[in-house]
Amino acid sequence: DVKVTQSSRYLVKRTGEKVFLECVQDMDHENMFWYRQDPGLGLRLIYFSYDVKMKEKGDIPEGYSVSREKKERFSLILESASTNQTSMYLCASSITQRWQTQYFGPGTRLLVL
Amino acid sequence: TQLLEQSPQFLSIQEGENLTVYCNSSSVFSSLQWYRQEPGEGPVLLVTVVTGGEVKKLKRLTFQFGDARKDSSLHITAAQPGDTGLYLCAGGNAGKSTFGDGTTLTVKP
Numbered sequence: 001d002v003k004v005t006q007s008s009r010y011l012v013k014r015t016g017e018k019v020f021l022e023c024v025q026d027m028d029h030e031n032m033f034w035y036r037q038d039p040g041l042g043l044r045l046i047y048f049s050y051d052v053k054m055k056e057k058g059d060i061p062e063g064y065s066v067s068r069e070k071k072e073r074f075s076l077i078l079e080s081a082s083t084n085q086t087s088m089y090l091c092a093s094s095i096t097q098r099w100q101t102q103y104f105g106p107g108t109r110l111l112v113l
Numbered sequence: 114t115q116l117l118e119q120s121p122q123f124l125s126i127q128e129g130e131n132l133t134v135y136c137n138s139s140s141v142f143s144s145l146q147w148y149r150q151e152p153g154e155g156p157v158l159l160v161t162v163v164t165g166g167e168v169k170k171l172k173r174l175t176f177q178f179g180d181a182r183k184d185s186s187l188h189i190t191a192a193q194p195g196d197t198g199l200y201l202c203a204g205g206n207a208g209k210s211t212f213g214d215g216t217t218l219t220v221k222p
Binding site (some may be wrong): 031040045050086100101102104 | 139143144146148153154155156158161201203205206208209210212213214215
């Protein structure tokens, strides 16, 4: 079974803090994704990566950065957390093939005060 | 921009009833996934369909991919309280997925 783990289930941070969210997958998947999920807005893609050290902006990259130093690990960084970044953050991974089946982690619920 | 519209947005039914959830788009997708998500958890994959007209069954759940690969449906027979959750469809193209906004299903005992 594919396993995607996220470093924290719940996180509380203060405005202006630097926040690191980590995601690890154990299935040697090439592709990894970061989404945020908000009521009424669905899943929105923040960043994705097709390979180590590669990154591509998604639909809402502003205020975020990512790092992929190893194939199995994809980190999302909030350089200076703001209250509008309070959300559920979901990491996913997939293999490169014609059908894009993504496997999700359990999510990190981030509250920025 | 590719969009996926799901309907209905909310569905509340009694245990034992049947239901169908729809996922529609004007875009063609190379594949379509259905996920179920429980509160506070990540989406869990139910099925991937890749061929136009394809029908897949998973116990009481039946998934269909439209002939033109633009739409899909999920039918649940004899719903149970354990089916309660958010059902998401996602269309795949060019390495990325587009997600619908989801259908929130509540099955009352």
